[in-house]
Amino acid sequence: MNYFFSFLVLAEIFSIVAFSTNLLMGVVGIFSVAQAAIMGIGAYTSGILVMMGVPFPLAVLAAIAVCAGVNLISSLPSLRLAGDYFIITSFGTQLVATAVFINWSSLTGGASGLSGIPVATMFGYSFVTASQFAVLSTLALCLVALSFWLILRSPYGMMLNAIRLDEIAVVASGRKVLQTKIGVSAVSGAYAGIGGALYAAYISFIDPVSFDIHVSVLVVTMVVVGGARTLAGSIIGPFLLLAIPQALTLIDIPSTLVGPIRQLIYGLLLIAFMLWRPQGIAGKSL
Amino acid sequence: MTYLNVSNVNKSFGGIRALTDCSFSIRPMETTCVVGPNGAGKTSIFNVITGFIPADTGRIEFKGRDITAESRHDRVEAGIARTFQNLRLFETMTLLDNVIVCLGDNGANDPLSAVFRPFHTQAVLRRKREAAMMLLEQVGLAHKAGDQAANISYGQKKLLCIARVLATGAELLLLDEPTSGLAAAALDNMVELIHALKNQQKTLLIVEHNTKIVKRIADEVLFFHRGTLLAKGKPDEIIANEDLGKIYFGSGA
Numbered sequence: 001m002n003y004f005f006s007f008l009v010l011a012e013i014f015s016i017v018a019f020s021t022n023l024l025m026g027v028v029g030i031f032s033v034a035q036a037a038i039m040g041i042g043a044y045t046s047g048i049l050v051m052m053g054v055p056f057p058l059a060v061l062a063a064i065a066v067c068a069g070v071n072l073i074s075s076l077p078s079l080r081l082a083g084d085y086f087i088i089t090s091f092g093t094q095l096v097a098t099a100v101f102i103n104w105s106s107l108t109g110g111a112s113g114l115s116g117i118p119v120a121t122m123f124g125y126s127f128v129t130a131s132q133f134a135v136l137s138t139l140a141l142c143l144v145a146l147s148f149w150l151i152l153r154s155p156y157g158m159m160l161n162a163i164r165l166d167e168i169a170v171v172a173s174g175r176k177v178l179q180t181k182i183g184v185s186a187v188s189g190a191y192a193g194i195g196g197a198l199y200a201a202y203i204s205f206i207d208p209v210s211f212d213i214h215v216s217v218l219v220v221t222m223v224v225v226g227g228a229r230t231l232a233g234s235i236i237g238p239f240l241l242l243a244i245p246q247a248l249t250l251i252d253i254p255s256t257l258v259g260p261i262r263q264l265i266y267g268l269l270l271i272a273f274m275l276w277r278p279q280g281i282a283g284k285s286l
Numbered sequence: 287m288t289y290l291n292v293s294n295v296n297k298s299f300g301g302i303r304a305l306t307d308c309s310f311s312i313r314p315m316e317t318t319c320v321v322g323p324n325g326a327g328k329t330s331i332f333n334v335i336t337g338f339i340p341a342d343t344g345r346i347e348f349k350g351r352d353i354t355a356e357s358r359h360d361r362v363e364a365g366i367a368r369t370f371q372n373l374r375l376f377e378t379m380t381l382l383d384n385v386i387v388c389l390g391d392n393g394a395n396d397p398l399s400a401v402f403r404p405f406h407t408q409a410v411l412r413r414k415r416e417a418a419m420m421l422l423e424q425v426g427l428a429h430k431a432g433d434q435a436a437n438i439s440y441g442q443k444k445l446l447c448i449a450r451v452l453a454t455g456a457e458l459l460l461l462d463e464p465t466s467g468l469a470a471a472a473l474d475n476m477v478e479l480i481h482a483l484k485n486q487q488k489t490l491l492i493v494e495h496n497t498k499i500v501k502r503i504a505d506e507v508l509f510f511h512r513g514t515l516l517a518k519g520k521p522d523e524i525i526a527n528e529d530l531g532k533i534y535f536g537s538g539a
Contacts, residue, residue: 152413
């Protein structure tokens with residue numbers, strides 16, 4: 001049972017990060033492969049603060065604020081660069097973040113990471129076991145999903161969709177596209193910050209590899225497979241893709257092959273969905 | 287005080303002069319047609335007035351205010367909005383949503399009110415839906431409000447462009463070829479709509495190729511050729527001018 005809950009918690013945390021990517025990439029069309037880096041910044045911010053004795057809820061709020069700010073800054077080039085070019089920029093953001101995680105060792109513990117991050121404690125409750133933590137992660141996922149849903153059905157959400165479809169037309173109608181993109185980058189960063197803070201508290205150990213480019217690509221794959229722009233897709237994708245390594249443990253293959261096979265399956269899924277079902281599992285036809 | 291005043295505007299793209307020393311002004315609540323052969327600079331002058339391309343030199347004033355260096359959205363706020371020759375609709379959105387996005391109403395247009403004031407946001411959205419619906423009614427598309435923009439006819443798409451530009455609340459509307467590619471019935475419909483807009487105190491600047499249409503809608507005509515304003519006058523005078531006719535239709539030589 002514990003096994004199931006630990007899968008649930010991880011899938012929920014990645015769903016929160018998938019919402020972050022979905023909002024930016026799926027809805028507005030700002031194609032970023034740096035969302036794991038933003039999640040990492042959230043994890044380190046919250047983890048370090050909690051280790052310094054800051055209460056968990058405050059550490060989460062700090063992670064939200066820092067990630068909203070960093071994501072906003074790292075998205076700024078997208079205000080000038082058209083889609084494809086921004087992918088390269090976000091790739092740069094990801095590499096810089098990983099380099100900082102590794103090299104700012106006095107703060108981040110360097111390549112060996114930070115261990116012994118205290119368990120999450122809120123309002124007198126400690127979320128120690130996977131099943132206890134699942135309460136917290138489910139609550140967080142519900143709040144993120146609710147806000148995603150509210151944003152998409154608001155006039156602001158309509159404008160986000162319109163920007164993806166034809167930015168020039170939105171500008172011509174007198175809308176402030178710059179301001180809109182800044183707002184959505186901050187929200188997307190906040191989501192990733194929540195995901196990162198929960199990850200640090202749950203795993204209690206974070207290192208640079210947990211938030212490297214592979215993880216960013218994995219999150220993009222989750223959104224593509226689940227279905228861009230949809231609420232269900234941001235949840236289906238992470239649950240499905242994180243179930244693959246679990247399923248692999250049921251098959252009798254050498255343990256050294258599990259990692260590469262998992263990566264192979266992720267890659268093939270990404271290609272297959274892009275070719276044959278670009279709208280993803282939950283997506284409406286494009 | 288002049289209404290829209292364009293003075294000594296120049297624009298080059300590399301070695302190509304798109305606009306050379308263009309100066310003209312238009313009067314409020316009149317319909318001015320911009321005519322000229324392909325490459326005359328008609329769309330370029332639209333782009334310069336709306337801020338989509340910056341003028342190299344020159345000055346643009348709207349109701350006494352220098353807008354030459356203003357941003358595109360500030361110009362819309364000042365009261366100038368445009369349509370595009372290639373429509374630029376939000377194809378996968380409904381007609382109603384196409385109009386809502388363009389509404390000048392800025393209410394609830396931020397993520398914080400969407401998340402933390404959901405009921406207020408939905409109330410604002412209802413208000414916007416009503417306003418957008420009225421505009422769709424005005425252009426005769428109310429019955430298609432829930433359809434995807436991709437699924438309506440070309441003539442209806444052109445009407446949707448008018449509804450969107452009206453949604454901005456601007457008083458000076460720049461329409462880039464609103465009648466091109468329309469069949470006879472749709473064309474009459476558009477001409478009627480243009481007359482109706484004029485009756486609503488809108489000032490119109492329209493790129494138009496069809497001289498018969500120009501005669502029906504224009505109070506004044508600007509004739510462009512190779513980036514310069516060759517002539518300005520009443521539609522009958524411009525269309526009757528043989529020299530301009532030769533430039534426009536080719537001399538046949």
